[in-house]
Amino acid sequence: MSKNHKSSSTEPASDKALTLPSSVAGSGTLDRLVDTARDYAKASTAENTNKAYATDWKHFARWCRLKGTDPLPPSPEMIGLYIADLAAPTGPSPALSVSTIERRLSGLAWNYAQRGFALDRKERHIATVLAGIKRKHARPPAQKEAILAEDILAMVATLGFDLRGLRDRSILLLGYAGGLRRSEIVSLDAHKDDTPDSGGWIDILDDGVLLTLNAKTGWREVEIGRGSSDQTCPVHALEQWLHFAKIDFGPIFTRTSRDGKRALEARLNDKHVARLIKRCVLDAGLRADLPEKERLALFSGHSLRAGLASSAEVDERYVQKQLGHASAEMTRRYQRRRDRFRVNLTKAAGL
Structure with missing residues (x-):
């Protein structure tokens, strides 16, 4: 194994992504710009995605070493063998799902791109093996149970009216009405640019609250109108929490003191x-x-998004916009309860 290959397989991708031509290397000003550009390149993907991609590369590089080969340059034949081993391992490691294997491939493609190589996932040694894995092992995606309107009302009714109860009530109602991901909920700040780790901010208006979110698919605005009563209104719940928690700057949803009487500065974790x-x-x-174990497994943060998609009796395009989906098909995956034959194309076609 060459020295260069060994270095490339172990150094973080972000450190190899941007370098200066030898003709201008050593310029202090340009070196600083390289560091700045690296920071922006690292920010092009979410932090959790970066961590996952780094883990994917380490796993693949180790697998290559054990097989007596090198991860660089990319070899479609070896990658085909690698994903086959992930789907049907010969050792004690459990077989990975199709979705996880596809994620691993995305991680490898990203890492190769940072190192100046192109990985063609359509190359026959990769594509045919992956197609075979899908035919043999793919299962319908496991969907979480949707939390419907009557469910969310029953859930918030279990919460108290102390500071923690006000906070958690606001989280549930805001997350449900906005169709928000759990990471989007906890990343909200009171104002734009309040904190470096902000994922968006709020504007409370007469008719509701406007959320500006920097989400998975880019920036989007989410409008959450006022409800029919204070007991079920997400905007009223948010106002109550902000007022009694005395939050006017920084993270919206924070931890509370042990006695539950004070809001702290630390942002809540999405968990x-x-x-x-x-x-x-x-x-x-x-x-x-x-x-109980099966009940807990049925529900997750996505249950709030699925609940909004399943319960909102409005044109599908409005739900799609609220959820931030690029396609109507993705929105339909979240709809657990809908009239699938409301539009009968058979009759419309004259049959």
């Missing part, structure tokens, strides 16, 4: 949303016909 949903599902008695 809090998942834990909150599962706790309230149990407390509200949702799907009580199932054992």
Whole structure:
């Protein structure tokens, strides 16, 4: 194995992505711009995605070493063997799902691009193996249960009216009405540019609240109107939390003190949303016909998004815009309860 190859396989992709031509290397000003450009390049993908891609590369590089080969330059034949080993491993490692294998391929393609190589996933040694894996192992995607209108009302009814209760009520109602991802909920700030790790901010207006979000698909605005009563209104719940928590700057949803009487400065982790949903599902008695373990497995942060998509009796395009989906087909995947034959194309075609 050559020294250059060894270096390329171990150094982080972000450090190899941007370099200066030898003719201008050593310029202090340009060196600083390279560092700035690297920061922007790193920000082109979400932090969790960067971590996953780094893990994908380490796993593949280690697999190559164990097989006595080098990860660089890319070899479609070896990558085809690699994904076959992921789907049907010979050792103690569990077989990976099709979606995870596809994610691994995306991670490898990204890492190769940072190192100046192109990985063609349509190359026959990769594409045919992946197609075979899909035919043999693919399963319909496991969908989380949708939290419908009656469910969310039962869930918020289990919460108290202390500071934590006000916060969690606001999280559930805002997440449901906005069709928000759990990461989007906790990333909100009171104003634009309040904190470096902000994922968006809010503007409370007479008719509702406007969220400006920097989400997976880019910037988007989410309008959440006022509800029919204070008890179920997400905007009123948000106002109550902000007022009693005395939050007018920085993260909207923060931790509270041990006695529950003060809001702290630390932003909540998105895992809090998942834990909150599962706790309230149990407390509200949702799907009580199932054992507790199965009930907990049915619900997650995506249950809020699926609930909005399934419950909102409006034109599908408005739901699509609210969820930030690029296609109507993606929105339909979130709809657990809809009239599939409301538009009968058979009759419309004259049959």
